[in-house]
Amino acid sequence: MLLAPETIADFNQQHLDSHRRKLAYWTDEVGAAETIIEKLIAFQIAIPSWALGTGGTRFGRFGGGGEPRNLDEKIADVGLLHALNRSSGAISLHIPWDIPTDPEATRQLAAHYGLRFDAVNSNTFQDQPTGQAHSYKFGSLQHTDAAVRRQAIEHNIEVIRHGVALGSDSLTVWLSDGSCFPGQLNFRKAFDRTLDSLQQIYAALPDAWKLFVEYKAFEPNFYSMTVGDWGSSLLYATKLGPKAYTLVDLGHHLPNANIEQIVAILLHEGKLGGFHFNDSKYGDDDLTAGSIKPYQLFLIFNELVDGMDARGMDHATGLGWMIDASHNVKDPLEDLLQSVDAIQMAYAQALLVDRAALEEARETNDVVQAQELLQDAFRTDVRPLVAEANRRAGGALNPLALFRRQNVRRQLISERGLKTVATGL
Ligand code: PSV
Ligand code: MN
Numbered sequence: 001m002l003l004a005p006e007t008i009a010d011f012n013q014q015h016l017d018s019h020r021r022k023l024a025y026w027t028d029e030v031g032a033a034e035t036i037i038e039k040l041i042a043f044q045i046a047i048p049s050w051a052l053g054t055g056g057t058r059f060g061r062f063g064g065g066g067e068p069r070n071l072d073e074k075i076a077d078v079g080l081l082h083a084l085n086r087s088s089g090a091i092s093l094h095i096p097w098d099i100p101t102d103p104e105a106t107r108q109l110a111a112h113y114g115l116r117f118d119a120v121n122s123n124t125f126q127d128q129p130t131g132q133a134h135s136y137k138f139g140s141l142q143h144t145d146a147a148v149r150r151q152a153i154e155h156n157i158e159v160i161r162h163g164v165a166l167g168s169d170s171l172t173v174w175l176s177d178g179s180c181f182p183g184q185l186n187f188r189k190a191f192d193r194t195l196d197s198l199q200q201i202y203a204a205l206p207d208a209w210k211l212f213v214e215y216k217a218f219e220p221n222f223y224s225m226t227v228g229d230w231g232s233s234l235l236y237a238t239k240l241g242p243k244a245y246t247l248v249d250l251g252h253h254l255p256n257a258n259i260e261q262i263v264a265i266l267l268h269e270g271k272l273g274g275f276h277f278n279d280s281k282y283g284d285d286d287l288t289a290g291s292i293k294p295y296q297l298f299l300i301f302n303e304l305v306d307g308m309d310a311r312g313m314d315h316a317t318g319l320g321w322m323i324d325a326s327h328n329v330k331d332p333l334e335d336l337l338q339s340v341d342a343i344q345m346a347y348a349q350a351l352l353v354d355r356a357a358l359e360e361a362r363e364t365n366d367v368v369q370a371q372e373l374l375q376d377a378f379r380t381d382v383r384p385l386v387a388e389a390n391r392r393a394g395g396a397l398n399p400l401a402l403f404r405r406q407n408v409r410r411q412l413i414s415e416r417g418l419k420t421v422a423t424g425l
Pocket of ligand 2: 174214249324
């Protein structure tokens with residue numbers, strides 16, 4: 001489904017007066033407004049191909065209808081999101097949930113929607129119904145059997161090949177490897193085997209590529225995870241070499257972890273590579289970014305902006321930005337629009353922080369002032385800036401409202417049917 005530029009223009013026209021009144025405060029009073037708008041326009045967040053359908057839990061799945069039936073329809077859905085907010089200009093594929101059979105055609109289709117291919121993701125956490133000789137029940141890259149490890153390594157190399165054909169430039173490896181019970185695993189052997197397997201994958205990386213090592217504290221293994229925290233991920237990435245980085249998924253920490261501190265240190269060490277945004281209350285809940293802990297999201301962005309500036313990195317291209325969420329009870333496209341919006345707001349708020357004053361407060365141990373400076377930025381309503389960035393880039397002042405006004409889901413259901421099921425989570 002395509003959204004005509006006139007539809008967006010017409011929607012924006014109807015809301016323009018009220019938007020201009022809200023924006024006037026910014027353009028009249030805040031010197032940094034123009035810079036923030038420009039940075040927001042440049043900032044793009046990739047959408048994972050596996051998050052375009054309804055998510056499930058181990059207790060079931062309640063499909064919402066009109067889900068994309070193939071890769072082309074997934075690309076069309078991301079194209080639709082990007083047309084609405086102009087901030088979702090990339091798609092991340094999970095292989096073999098999505099295999100591009102005609103990469104050139106897939107590339108052209110994505111380009112037609114203004115999309116590029118973000119990191120490609122391998123999957124050695126599930127056994128595939130066909131064409132797989134060995135099971136990953138007891139791990140993949142860590143497995144005791146060299147034949148299983150070889151199969152998993154070859155799969156990752158095949159994923160790199162798919163990525164090259166699509167113009168992607170990074171591979172994300174998330175392993176479910178670990179153990180469910182004490183005694184099951186020799187931790188040192190599991191570490192060595194995993195490192196050796198990762199080294200073989202790393203050796204197959206094209207020159208300009210990056211390898212992201214994603215960690216996760218628990219699930220599906222519940223006693224130990226072989227890449228269970230940022231420390232082990234950093235260890236693997238450091239041993240692998242300069243093209244390997246740690247990837248932070250916000251849902252992959254133990255409760256109350258100070259993620260902003262982790263981010264600050266990884267960035268400082270030049271080893272933060274990518275991000276998976278979501279939110280959670282209890283575990284890896286994969287909820288909408290900013291829906292549970294918006295202040296934490298802001299504090300993370302505060303460290304990201306500060307750390308990237310310290311290293312002279314381009315905010316838009318220096319790290320791989322992606323949403324990794326699941327939608328059990330919401331329309332997936334609406335949920336993704338909400339996540340992108342929350343990320344844009346946290347980013348804009350972080351750009352508002354008076355960094356010189358903050359450093360001054362820190363150096364003089366003025367705890368109250370330091371807290372005030374952060375909270376002042378967080379409590380600022382930056383929605384007019386985000387709306388203006390979307391509008392100037394050709395998107396809608398309020399993407400979600402336009403999505404609803406156009407009855408997009410009803411149209412998708414009539415095109416694709418009510419009972420369609422997208423591959424993915
Ligand atoms: C695992 O929980 C994860 O966060 C990894 O990024 C996977 O690739 C993705 O979710 C989908 O299972
Ligand atoms: Mn993830």
